[in-house]
Amino acid sequence: MISVRVTAMAFITRNQCLAVGQQRCEPCSGAKDACRILQDRGFISGQPKNGGRFDPVTQTTFAVALWACVDAGLPIGGPKRRIGIVGTGLQGSLEANRAFFADYVNAGRNSARSNLFVYTLPTTPLAEAALFCGFTGPLWYMCQPVGGWGRMIEEAARCAAETDIEAMLLVGADANEAVCLVMQKNADKELFSVSYLKKHLQGVNAPGDVVRILGVAPGMKGS
Amino acid sequence: MSDVVITAFDLVTAYGLGTDCVWKGLASNRSAIGPARRTGQARFEAAPTAECAHLDPQSRDTAVWQLCRSLFDSTVVREQSPAEDFFLSTTVGEIELLERSLVDGSDAAESSLANLCLKIERYLGLQAGRGTVVSAACASGSYALALAASRIRQGLSASAMIVACDSVSEFVLAGFNSLMAMDKQGARPFDSARQGLSLGDGAAVMVLMNADLARERNIPVLADVxxxxxxxxxxxxxxxxxxxxxxxxxxxxxxxxxxxxxxxxxxxxxxxxxxxxxxxxxxxxxxxxxxxxxxxxxxxxxxxxxxxxxxxxxxxxxxxxxxxxxxxxxxxxxxxxxxxxxxxxxxxxxxxxxxxxxxxxxxxxxxxxxxxxxxx
Known part of the structure; x- marks a missing residue:
């Protein structure tokens, strides 16, 4: 019987970033700053090549995925690894869609900008993280209003159990907050059990609600 | 572990409604790709598309919703509903609602993929909010099929309905045009002179079942997944x-x-x-x-x-x-x-x-x- 455990968790807001397993909590001024902190601490060697064009959801998704990898002790960059990423959230790429089409309309409906179009898929923020980290596992977006994170955890855990991947990241993000869980097969450590999360996060969709329900933010020590 | 089988499939494309229609179109070696009509944007006329002729561009219903309704009124869905699981596969869904929101100030959130999922559930009489949206760019349909099949194989569900849809839209045409990814002569896959893709309207519905359940219900099987x-x-x-x-x-x-x-x-x-x-x-x-x-x-x-x-x-x-x-x-x-x-x-x-x-x-x-x- 393959057991899948949640081994790490990260949370990014406009003013702090948390690595739950390592009990690391640092003040930051948003996602870009959260990435800069990782670079300053030596966890990453540089910033993403196209980071300047990231839309707000991609910025938070990217940052929280990296913080979760640090929390889990997964190497970032280097040789490619079979690690999957699934993203969730009821809004999908709505804000990026609006930004792309408003720009196109404002330009007289004659020319659109490819660097905005790229982010009009809910998988692009995940793909930016996979590209930077070198993760080659399954990558997709899914959401379910009723099941919320409870259902997404079930799906991500099943993917981790069924396939040859070494870890699965589950990310939920909006422009201001993002949360990421790391699931691993037959791991020694466990932050939360999958069954606990399925039960307590049923119907929860907002990243901030995930953290509040799990009660991981209070009492964390600063680095 | 259960065997997973396809028990129903139907689709609508620029060839028309139904598998026979598509098969005949393919056999004729005649492409359904032609001049882009519905978007009415002169600059995209150089990029031919495969549009469904029966869609009404003046309708308040979006092209995607019109495509879906063509399918939902077919017998395949009615005969095998309701399935235990419901999956929606799409990349941009009812993106025309976002286009309209910028013009008339309506709520852009109406265009969200989750909203389309709820709308389909209501139309089909399914339990609201239980459907799952799956989006994986141009591999969305395959991902939805794999995820649905995986749940049945593991015994988490006995049946699943998957709806997959996207339409030709000004939004997507503008985007692919900006990437210079479209072929002015129409898509020519694997041809030495190929220059890009052509967008097309399309929607499909598929029902998957645990093989034992299909046997019990005496439902013919199209293929195993x-x-x-x-x-x-x-x-x-x-x-x-x-x-x-x-x-x-x-x-x-x-x-x-x-x-x-x-x-x-x-x-x-x-x-x-x-x-x-x-x-x-x-x-x-x-x-x-x-x-x-x-x-x-x-x-x-x-x-x-x-x-x-x-x-x-x-x-x-x-x-x-x-x-x-x-x-x-x-x-x-x-x-x-x-x-x-x-x-x-x-x-x-x-x-x-x-x-x-x-x-x-x-x-x-x-x-x-x-x-x-x-x-x-």
Whole structure:
């Protein structure tokens, strides 16, 4: 019987970033700053090549995925690894869609900008993280209003159990907050059990609600 | 572990409604791609599209909703509803609602994928909010199929309905135009002169079932869903990996899940967008897996690239090909790319063995492979 455990968790807001397993909590001024902190601490060697064009959801998704990898002790960059990423959230790429089409309309409906179009898929923020980290596992977006994170955890855990991947990241993000869980097969450590999360996060969709329900933010020590 | 079978499939494309209609269109080797009409944007006239003629551009209903309703009023859905699980596969859904919101100030959130899922649930009389939206760029349909099949195989569900849809829209046309990814002559997958893709309207519905349940209910089976594999290139945000390693990994995963060897594959339903890099990447992937040419065809020169619907449409038509023991021509092909010569053909071909491989790839380096098995 393959057991899948949640081994790490990260949370990014406009003013702090948390690595739950390592009990690391640092003040930051948003996602870009959260990435800069990782670079300053030596966890990453540089910033993403196209980071300047990231839309707000991609910025938070990217940052929280990296913080979760640090929390889990997964190497970032280097040789490619079979690690999957699934993203969730009821809004999908709505804000990026609006930004792309408003720009196109404002330009007289004659020319659109490819660097905005790229982010009009809910998988692009995940793909930016996979590209930077070198993760080659399954990558997709899914959401379910009723099941919320409870259902997404079930799906991500099943993917981790069924396939040859070494870890699965589950990310939920909006422009201001993002949360990421790391699931691993037959791991020694466990932050939360999958069954606990399925039960307590049923119907929860907002990243901030995930953290509040799990009660991981209070009492964390600063680095 | 339960066997997973396809018990129903229907679709609407620029050829019209139903599998027979599509099969006849493909057999005629006549492409449904033509001048873009619905968007009314002069600058896109140079980019032909495969639009469904029956859609009313003046309707308040979006093109996607009109496509879905064409399908939902068909007998396939009515006869086999309700399934336990419901999945919606799409990339942009009712994107016209976002276009309108910028003009008339209506709520842009109406265009969210989750909202379309709820709308379909209401229309079909399903339990609201229980449907799952799946989006994986141009591999969305294959991902939805794999996720639904996985739940049935694991015994978490006995049946699933998958709806996949996307339409030609000004939003997407403008985007692909900005990427200079469209062929002014219409998509020509695997052709040496190919220059890009053509967008198409498309929607499909598929019902999957636990094989035992299908037997109990005496429901005919179209094909088994035998295996699936997914991967990401981690190489480039829009372009595919040049060496095809990511797609090859997905194919290998599907072969492993299906418990078969590469030599058991009878034919391949390729992603075949008609872009230089996609088709070249696919051939690299196939050559990593198969030691000798396997018959390949692609549908996108005929019905255009239907984005989030493509994977499900192609899997459903591959099931038809397994049943007919014949694969359609690659419409739009006249002079095969040297890398694809001996694999693709502009003529229909007879196939003998029992397994079909369907592959898709999309932005973000997303890859998916699904293996179907003929069931007598």
């Amino acid at each position: 035998a295996g699936w594999g997914m991967s990401d290139d981690a190489n480039h945000i829009t372009g595919p990996s040049r060496d095809g390693a990511g797609l090859a990994q997905a194919i290998q995963g599907a072969l492993t899940t299906a418990g078969i060897a590469a030599r058991d594959i009878s034919f391949i339903s390729a992603h075949g967008t008609g872009t230089l890099y996609n088709d070249a990447m696919e051939m690299q992937a196939f050559k990593k897996i198969f030691s000798a040419p396997v018959p390949i065809y692609g549908l996108k020169g005929a019905i255009g690239h239907t984005l989030g619907a493509a994977g499900l449409i192609e899997a459903g038509m591959a099931a038809q090909a397994l049943r007919r023991r014949s694969i359609p021509p690659t419409v739009g092909l006249s002079s095969p790319d040297p890398e694809a010569a001996g694999w693709v053909s502009a003529a229909p071909r007879v196939v003998s063995s029992d397994h079909a491989l369907c592959v898709n790839a999309g932005f973000g380096g997303i890859n998916a492979a699904v293996i179907l098995k003929r069931r007598d």
